[in-house]
Amino acid sequence: MKYLDNKSRETQASNSVEHSPAGELMTEDLPWGLPQAFSDGIPLYRGKHRGDYTTLSAETDGEAIAQWLAEKAADSVATARAYRREAERFVLWAARSRHRCLSDLDRSDFAAYREFLRNPGPEWMMARQLSRRHPDWRPFLGPLNDQSVYYALSIVSGLVQFLVDTGYLRANPMPSPKKPPGQSFSPIARSLSxxxxxxxxxxxxxxxxxxxxxxxxxxxxxxxxxxxxxxxxxxxxxxxxxxxxxxxxxxxxxxxxxxxxxxxxxxxxxxxxxxxxxxxxxxxxxxxxxxxxxxxxxxxxxxxxxxxxxxxxxxxxxxxxxxxxxxxxxxxxxxxxxxxxxxxxxxxxxxxxxxxxxxxxxxxxxxxxxxxxxxxxxxxxxxxxxxxxxxxxxxxxxxxxxxxxxxxxxxx
Known part of the structure; x- marks a missing residue:
């Protein structure tokens, strides 16, 4: 993890309240590591939505995400895997497409991410499942349908609300995900004869x-x-x-x-x-x-x-x-x-x-x-x-x- 020294962090923190990030940024790794294709990291600075006091022992967005994962998904390996996947997709998109950290994203950024999930583009997709260590690994196997988009946004929404509840963010800029109309889950239809x-x-x-x-x-x-x-x-x-x-x-x-x-x-x-x-x-x-x-x-x-x-x-x-x-x-x-x-x-x-x-x-x-x-x-x-x-x-x-x-x- 590449950290700013205290003086630089304080300077950039004060600047970031009023200005979007510009120029060369410091970056950090995700606590569970970054896939090889995204090894350039995620932006490391104090976004304009960062709160003044938090109950989390986190200095960076990556550390805050890790604490959310540890608290919300500790009891299920499958839940932890799904939550980590969606959080990772989101922050990688914010870093690569918006050049911003999570705590600096606005409402329009979240709306753009919703549209991105419906059509990530070929540079974000892989033809088959690969190891995250593979240079051709990408976060998606294809575009998500409406139900999957809703699922992904619901997880991200839970993350953002957790950061607000713990004081890490001072406000929640994310619109509430809307469930696709006319789609209800039927386990009977998903059973075998x-x-x-x-x-x-x-x-x-x-x-x-x-x-x-x-x-x-x-x-x-x-x-x-x-x-x-x-x-x-x-x-x-x-x-x-x-x-x-x-x-x-x-x-x-x-x-x-x-x-x-x-x-x-x-x-x-x-x-x-x-x-x-x-x-x-x-x-x-x-x-x-x-x-x-x-x-x-x-x-x-x-x-x-x-x-x-x-x-x-x-x-x-x-x-x-x-x-x-x-x-x-x-x-x-x-x-x-x-x-x-x-x-x-x-x-x-x-x-x-x-x-x-x-x-x-x-x-x-x-x-x-x-x-x-x-x-x-x-x-x-x-x-x-x-x-x-x-x-x-x-x-x-x-x-x-x-x-x-x-x-x-x-x-x-």
């Missing part, structure tokens, strides 16, 4: 096996599908939990297997496990050389890495690490593409279309919650199972009104 689930497991069964390691990977893929289609966990939850979180819990009438999950906001819930889950768990654990059932406190990841397993399938003395969310997503997404091919060969083009074009790991969560809503007609149970903060979120999984409408119109 029984036929599509069957095609997914067929895709697992058809995975090729060349050696011991690929056989283990095939078993892990089946285990992962079983976990997602029985527990409805978010991918970040599944990749963050251990075999030791699977526990036997005594109830009044009997003891049951549950998965103790820590979800969004650090909320904990117990997910009851059905016999299909237990059967697949036992099978997978035996292939890993583990005991039949998990021990309390066991640290084996729910989804272990297998890249260190030898071609012959030897893992003696291997301490398993867990795979990350991106790795898990790629495994399931590849299975969905294979399942789409199987469905297409079977003449089920509609079933193939969703699997190929839209479905993701989160669709498996929607599918589980939709089935619970259909079978129990009890939204409170859906809320408990999913870990929703608001029961209105759970209500979106009920197809009861739609079913009633279909039955009522069936005779017309």
């Amino acid at each position: 029984k036929a599509q689930i069957a095609f997914l497991f067929s895709a697992v069964n058809e995975l090729p096996v060349q050696d011991g390691r690929s056989e283990l990977m095939k078993l892990r893929a089946r285990w992962m599908l079983t976990v997602f289609t029985t527990t409805g966990m978010r991918i970040s939850e599944a990749c963050g939990h251990l075999m030791g979180d699977i526990q036997r819990v005594p109830l009044k009438a009997e003891s049951v297997w549950v998965l103790m999950v820590t979800g969004k906001g650090g909320k904990q819930r117990a997910i009851p496990l059905n016999q299909r889950f237990i059967t697949e768990m036992v099978s997978f654990r035996r292939e890993l050389g583990l005991g039949t059932y998990p021990e309390r406190g066991e640290t084996t990841p729910l989804f272990p890495k297998l890249n260190q397993v030898s071609d012959g399938g030897d893992f003696d003395g291997l301490s398993f690490e867990g795979i990350g969310s991106r790795h898990a997503y790629r495994i399931v997404k590849d299975l969905m593409l294979s399942a789409a091919d199987i469905a297409s060969k079977a003449g089920e083009e509609y079933e193939a279309g969703n699997l190929r074009e839209a479905a993701s790991t989160h669709w498996l969560r929607h599918t589980v919650l939709r089935d619970i809503a259909d079978e129990t007609e009890d939204l409170r149970l859906v809320q408990l199972f999913a870990g929703h903060s608001n029961i209105n979120t759970s209500a979106a999984y009920s197809a009861k009104d739609l079913e009633s409408l279909v039955k009522g119109l069936s005779g017309l």
Whole structure:
């Protein structure tokens, strides 16, 4: 980080209250580092909206953003990744396109950023996902649709409001993001049919096996599908939990297997496990050389890495690490593409279309919650199972009104 000395900082701070930055500026890195293609940094000076007193221990905009991330996204890896991505996109745009730091942006700058998200331009886009260390990395894979623009601006709006609330900024220059009209989220429309689930497991069964390691990977893929289609966990939850979180819990009438999950906001819930889950768990654990059932406190990841397993399938003395969310997503997404091919060969083009074009790991969560809503007609149970903060979120999984409408119109 390239800092001004105290005298220069005070001079530039006083000048920046009345004037936009001009000439050569000092710059800083983002606390989590800058991508190679943007290594010139972000402007470092005191913007005209900086407050005179703040409860943050931050001297720069980058440090203030880092404290926002640490406070708002500490409980979820997925949330932290999404918040960091949107904050980074925003400050890189401000630096490269407006030559300003965050604390110096006006209302017109935020309006310009909204339009930029709809059409970033080729210099801001990459053709495929690359490492941030790659010189061709860019912040976008393509223009954002209206829903994604709203999502991105909502995160930036939360950041700016946090800076105002903590006194880092004296005013909020950002217009409130407007939700796109006529677009409502329907988890039922983003769930899979029984036929599509069957095609997914067929895709697992058809995975090729060349050696011991690929056989283990095939078993892990089946285990992962079983976990997602029985527990409805978010991918970040599944990749963050251990075999030791699977526990036997005594109830009044009997003891049951549950998965103790820590979800969004650090909320904990117990997910009851059905016999299909237990059967697949036992099978997978035996292939890993583990005991039949998990021990309390066991640290084996729910989804272990297998890249260190030898071609012959030897893992003696291997301490398993867990795979990350991106790795898990790629495994399931590849299975969905294979399942789409199987469905297409079977003449089920509609079933193939969703699997190929839209479905993701989160669709498996929607599918589980939709089935619970259909079978129990009890939204409170859906809320408990999913870990929703608001029961209105759970209500979106009920197809009861739609079913009633279909039955009522069936005779017309």
